[in-house]
Amino acid sequence: MATALTAQSGTGQKTFLLPDLGEGLTEAELVRWLVAVGDTVAVDQPVAEVETAKAVVEVPTPFAGTVAQLHGEAGSTIDVGTPLITIAEVTPGDREATRGAAREATPGAREVGASAGEEYRTEERAGARPPSQPSQASGSGNVLIGYGTPAGTAGGRTRRRKAAAASSAPASVTAAPPRTTAPEQAVRVVSPIVRRLARDLNVPLSLVSGTGPHGLIMRRDVESAGVTSASQGATSASPGVTSASQGVPSTAEVDARTGLGVAARTPVAGVRKAVAQAMVRSRTEIPEATVWVDADATELVRLRADLKRRDPESAPSLLAFIARFVLAGLAKFPELNTRIEGTGDGGQQILQFDGVNLGFAAQTNRGLVVPAIRGAHTMSARQLDGELRRLTALARDGKASPADLTGGTFTLNNYGVFGVDGSAAIINHPEAAILGVGRIIDRPWAVDGTLAVRKVVQLTLTFDHRVCDGGTAGGFLRFVADAVEQPGGVLADL
Structure with missing residues (x-):
């Protein structure tokens, strides 16, 4: 990372700069703060939750002390290398004074403070992990952008006790009333x-x-x-509120160009912003071309159905089989498993890889993301199926890390799940090609001179014309199509 990770903010204070969270991302959206000004934090304790173009991650602090300043509000965008949080270091004298003040506080005040703190901590850790804590002799193991966890560092969030205020509180406040009801169940949320x-x-x-x-x-x-x-809110809505079908309310914003009411304004941020930038860059920089072919997938569907009948739990999906065919095709046509790079002197070069990280498009609640199966060329169809399922679940639950969502060298896009037959997909920059798979449908097909109903799928390859010509692209696509039509012969050689 080019920028410094820390900056001195004055005597006894250190400012932690937002680090590069992976793949050279230049900014992140601040989802929420996990601490407040005045909180005491430990080394490696998460202090903020940020959303990058790839994932939602927690950012730990490399410093211990008291939170002096939070740089930014929830929902704002913070550039990499700019201040995130300022920590005031706690001296040994401050710690001893705090302990002494706490010992002098009245029992009632301590009970009130402990009750409020416990309620706060319960909400924060609800459902996140078992109550067991790591040993004090070893670090927590959390490592982010070069920071390790030193031994003997305790994790967890603590609030500074306002001992003076507590000790001077009226007697009616210091005595907490006895609990008359059972504590509520903590909300079970992880994501x-x-x-x-x-x-x-x-x-x-x-x-x-x-x-x-x-x-x-x-x-x-x-x-x-x-x-x-x-639906309940719509039922109980005030008669004076008009719906979109009834007309635009008089207080609504009206678009000057169309004269229509503005239903909503959505900032282009997070994943949507990253997708927009990547698509524009792909269209601007890559001279792409598209080839497509219809393939008879009847034998592949039959093969998969037979495997599923014999072993319902571990039969690979059709997409896993196609992924295996794609990897075999890339071994024969490695020109498509490349990317264009600048040489620094104004020239360009084609970078070819020793292996394949197979990316695949996954639609999630946050938008379209592309997890990558690393070392996919070494995997069987069963192993690919397991990775497809695992990474898809992580992406849809918002738990995929930036490493899970980057590093692909070739992308497979299964848009058939949306009921689409074909599409000329946009290449996932900076890769050189993307293969699209449409839905498998019954269509009339000539078999040995006789018309029959077969399972047909359309395969579409969009490629960077700088890395290869149409002959290479056509040869790769024909290989994959032949494998779909005659899977047994191809799988026998894998």
């Missing part, structure tokens, strides 16, 4: 995406019943609760 979705839909998580393991609240639970809440 920050689920929490953010709940905030966007104004759905209280405490009222949502989780359908995941052990009552874990999933995205579908929040979406279902949001639909229910919206």
Whole structure:
């Protein structure tokens, strides 16, 4: 990383700069702060939750001390290398004074403070991990952008006790009333995406019943609760409020160009901003060409059905088989597993890889992302199927790391799941090609001079014309199509 990770902010203060969170990303959106000014933090403790173009991640602090300043508000965009948080170092004298003040505080005040702190901590860690804590002799193991965890560092968030205020509080305040009801069950949420979705839909998580393991609240639970809440709100809406079908309310914004009401304004940020920038760059820099072919997938569908009948749990998906055929094709036509790079003197060169990291397009609640199966060329169809399922689940749950969503050398796009027959996809910059797979449908097909109904799929290859000519692209696409039509012969050689 070119920029410094820290900056001195004055005597006893250090400022942590937003680091490069992977793949040279230049900015991140601040989702929320995990600490507040005045909090005491430990080394490697997460202090902020940020959303990059690739994933939502927690950013740990490399410093211990007291939070002096938070640089930025939730929802704002912070550039890499600019201040994120300023930490005031805690001296040994400050720590001893804090301990002494805490010992002098009245029991009632300590009980009130502990109750509030416990409620805060319970909400933050609800459902995130088992209550067991790492040993004090070893670090927590969290490592991000070059920072390790020193031994003997305790994790966890603590609040500074305002001991003086507590000791001078009236007697009626220092004595906490006895608990008369059982403590409430902590909200079971792990994914920050689920929490953010709940905030966007104004759905209280405490009222949502989780359908995941052990009552874990999933995205579908929040979406279902949001639909229910919206329908109830529509039923009880005021008669003075008009719907879109009834006309635009008099207080709504009107677009000057069309004269229509403006229903919403959505900032282009996060994944949507990254996708937009990548697509523009791909169209601007890559002279692309597209070739396509229809393939008879009847034998492949039959093969997969036979495997599923014999072993329902581990039969590879059709996409896993096609991925295996693609990898075999790239071994024969390596020109498509490349990328164009500048040489620094104004020239260009073609970088060819020893292996394949196979990317695949996955539609998620955050938008379209492309997880990459690293070392895919070494995997069988069963292994590819496992990785496709694992990475898809991580992406859709918002748990995929930047490393999971970067590093691809060739992309496979299965748009057939959306009921689409064909598409000229945009290359995932800076790769050189992308293969699209349409839906498999029954179509009339000539077999040995006789018309028959067969399972047909359209395969579309979009490629960078700088790295190869049409003969190479056509040869690769024909190889994959032949493998789809006669899978047994190809799989026998893999």
